[in-house]
Amino acid sequence: MNTKDFSGNNAFSGDKRALSERDICSKFITPAIQQAGWDLQSQIREELTFTAGRVIVRGRMHTRGEKRRADYVLYHKKNLPLAVVEAKDNKHSIGAGMQQALAYSEALDVLFVFSSNGDGFLFHDKTGLSGKTEHELSLSEFPSPAQLWQWYCQHHGFQDSAVQLVDTPYYDDGSGRSPRYYQMTAINRTVEAVARGQDRILLVMATGTGKTYTAFQIIWRLWKSRQKKRILFLADRNILVDQTKNNDFKPFGQAMTKITNRTINKSYEIYLSLYQAVTGTDEEKNIYREFSPDFFDLIVIDECHRGSAREDSAWRDILDYFKSATHIGLTATPKETKDVSNIHYFGEPIFTYSLKQGIDDGFLAPYKVVRIDFDIDLQGWRPKKGQKDKYGLEIEDRIYNQKDMDRNIVFDERTQLVAQKVTEYLQKTGEYQKTIIFCDDIDHAERMRQALVNLNPERVRESTKYIMRITGDDNEGKAELDNFINPESRYPVIATTSKLMTTGVDAQTCKLVVLDQRIQSMTEFKQIIGRGTRINEDYDKLWFTILDFKKATELFADPAFDGDPVMIYSPKPGEEPVPPEAPGTIEEPAAPYGEDGIPEGEGEGEPYEPVGPGEPRKKFYVAGQPVTMIGSRVQFLGPDGKLITESLTDYTKHCVQKQFATLKDFFRHWSSAERKAEIIEQLKEQGVQWDDLRAEVKQKRGNELDAFDLIAHIVYDAPPLTRRERANNVKKRNYFTKYQGAALQVLENLLEKYADTGIEHIEDMKILRLPPFDQIGTGLELINAFGGKAGYEQALHELEQALYDDKSIA
Structure with a gap:
């Protein structure tokens, strides 16, 4: 067929419906817009990508979701988006792209919206000044920049x-x-x-x-x-x-x-x-x-x-x-x-x-939450009659619980356990990732700094600034704030703080936010969470973790966390501004010392809360009280902006069963894998936290399990075998009878190494250079004892098959 363009000249000969969307744009839509007076260089932006794509975290890996992209955005003098045009190929109707274009117009704050399939335009006019809300235009009727600008100014009432x-x-x-x-x-x-x-x-x-x-x-x-x-x-x-x-x-x-x-x-x-x-x-x-x-x-x-x-x-x-x-x-x-x-x-x-919009668009970092609960926080603690703290002060007789911790009473062992959990997390995920620990006051921040220093002696020997207290009363700490927020400065790595770093600190590379502070203010909570939400792709900062020791992240469930701001009161002239409390509002106590609890001056101090005129708050310090972690759970930010809450066990089940519905499926994959370490790494990338699982099982059972048995037991409820039990079963089956000399010694030692440290280590050929193997011969000599590399790898594969000879599963 012969198609004429909007000016009446022969422009295209052929089947228009066979053209791609891109061809429809270049042959019909772009020329029509230009013919209406729009400048291609300064006013027309084609295929405008305006979001970055949500960061999707999978275990310790991440990817980007789909970016939002408009086919055309038309501007007034590069300043102001006036119109969105959504294009479709000619197999679609002229208005097929309208709903998509309207969605883009809402995001881009645009009043004039167009859809086209190359035959003409469907025009949606939010101002109504064109005479209709929605009507069709021919290709030659596309509005000029002056026309849309006139309607825009008229709509806004600009003089x-x-x-x-x-x-x-x-x-x-x-x-x-x-x-x-x-x-x-x-x-x-x-x-x-x-x-x-x-x-x-x-x-x-x-x-x-x-x-x-x-x-x-x-x-x-x-x-x-x-x-x-x-x-x-x-x-x-x-x-x-x-x-x-x-x-x-x-x-x-x-x-x-x-x-x-x-x-x-x-x-x-x-x-x-x-x-x-x-x-x-x-x-x-x-x-x-x-x-x-x-x-x-x-x-x-x-x-x-x-x-x-x-x-x-x-x-x-x-x-x-x-x-x-x-x-x-x-x-x-x-x-x-x-x-x-x-x-x-x-x-x-x-x-x-x-925040939700920023995360959805990919401009802000999503987060996962690890909630850690201690027995003393949840079950409470009461002193013995007449019990004194470590400074000789008699402890007030009442039940102390989480809201008292570090504010009214201090347990040295609790501080130590928080510092230990933070240290363990950093050692597993990266000891140089910027970390902010929010404490209840300056005293708490200093105690936390000391505990961390003693738990990280090697890092502190590298630099005494590895851990710094950055609070309003400490000039040395405040002087390091610029270095902490500078991505190019390695030190400080860990900052303990109270109020100073809650607002406006642009910590682009902060990957860990630790909450050991009781937070009741939604405003303060949002500000603290904001310390981790910045993205810096150059330094691989695309998501962050929140370690929560005081249930602060329960505020994520409050409707006020990420909704539009709601005005709670509007007093009439002369009326006292004391309205009734609004539902869902977390009321902040009036600040007793300066503005919002910050004294006049620099606005950067954190005083103790007074209990009476001129009196500092009493705080008791207790040493020697055992504190135990009684639970932890991992929470991830879901696509709806809500936290997905699962125990470590439930989360592991969810991760593994997505790939392997039954134990038989998992066993078949495990048995056929050339290297078991690859499966272990693959599951780690998808979110299985091996170290945490092993610690949890060891706490309950008193022994450590092999990676296979961890999954079989936790995910599929199978009775587990310890590594030593599996090794002993191999010995009972006379597996080694076909080997002798150096080859037999190597296999016996590999089996012992498996029983001690697990499957991953014996799969690495470098193990042959280490004791006790180096006492038997050189690495090359040991491999040659099996007739070469292929023979050694075959023997190792047979050893692994013997270890996992679970006929009841197969």
Whole structure:
């Protein structure tokens, strides 16, 4: 058949239905879009991949899931996505791609949506300004850039000055870096809200999704358009201000300064400051009053879930003083308790990008949780009558349980056991992976540091900075914070902390987060989990593990963990802000010392909780009390964002039975394998944790099992044999009678080695160089005793068959 293109010229001769989707794009859809006035270089992006693909963890291996990719995204001046076009081949109808295109448009925040099979376009207009919500267009009727931009501005109600602001481009350093799709949405929505005159704006973006870079692009566009000429960026940690100034905000150059509590220079345009640097209890410390109330036209508040959310906060004074400015709040965790509300102050978020979305898109790292329970935590402990702690203080007579551990009472053996489990995990998975251990207070962090030092003497001899306490009161520790978060710095590896590292610490390569802290605040919990969610593929950081010793990860099950922020109260003018508690809310106790439990000043200390005016909390220290691990379970993040909870045994069953439905299937595979070590490694990669399984079985049975018997017993409930029992069975069957001399000695020693250490070791030919084999002869001599390598391997294979001669299974 002869097909004409949209301009009426003969463009294609043949069966259009035989063309591929790519051919339909190049011959019909792209020319139609270009003919409408869209520039191929600056306004049209074909096959735009806008997510990274979810990281899928399988044991200790990982892969990437499918990436989301739009066939076409059309932009206004590279800044703003205006339209999505989904293409199908000509075997499909013109609207076959519409639902897929609509899904992409939701993600990309696009108003105009098209589907095409090369015959024309189905146009979905979310504004309704074209006359209909959905209707067909011929190839020659595709809207021009000017038409869609006009409808866009009309839909948003932009006047001329607003159009100029929205038109202002992003900062481009020439490196090709551009905002991710969700960052672009956050930036555009914020700029547009300012253009409409909105003066209180809230952005909610999960930790690790680039809030500071997003803030920079917002400020850049508002500053370059001269809509906002003097801008204040507020944060609550020195490291956050310095990171921002030296990294994302660097392009502001000489126009930027950091405010200190000394002399103020009013000739700059971009100001960065700690809240604490411009506030204080004494009037002379209130440096911000040296600026006139209308000096700043824009204030951006980083981590605004902290002090600025509290009505009576000293930090809030700054915002009230500069109330004529536009205020933009940034947070990963909007605070909504009965007396603290971000939403009451800023209004509903204009954009939310959650942890779940970030993990689904592949921009944030998924996690697995290992919950470890101790007998003393769950069963409780009561002192004997008149019992004193190790410092001679009589212990208050009551039952102490998990909520008291390390806060009201300290057990040396418990601290030691936590440190031991952390050390064992690192020794099995990598001793140089960055690790943060969250403790209840500074005292706890120091005790944990000491315990870890004594358990890791070789690493500490390499560097005394292998383990560091990084808390607000310790200058040496704080000085190492930059090195801890620097992927190129090997040390420190392990950081014990309390409050200092909960917020804003950009630990890109942190692979282990240890929770030995009782956490009741959902806000704090989200911030802590956020320390591990960053991805750094250059350093193989794509997922992380949470070791939980105090049930903190039970908060994952709370509906508030990853939902949209819900405003809990909205007092009317003159009304006291004390509404009823909302269901599902974990209420935070009022901070008795400074803001959110952090003293005024640097905002980086962790004091003891007082029990009365001026009194420190009593804490008892007990030594010599045995502590035992009574359970552990592994939890993995499922595709629905929920944790999949299984015991170690159940998880192993699930892993193995996916491949081998019955014991007979597993035995057949095991018996036919040339090397059993390959099966062991394969199952390890798929999630079978051999060391943990062996430890669990040894604790219950008092002996160690071979890998085969571990699986047979745990997965298929078969009665197990120990390695020694299997070795003795081989001896009883007179297996060795056909060998003599050096060959017989080698096989007898291989059998003993199997009984001592397992199947993997005897399969490695290097074993022949080690004692006691090296006393019999050289490696080459021993192999030649079997007539060469083939003969040796045949003898070893027969030995393995004799070891696993389980006729009842076969």
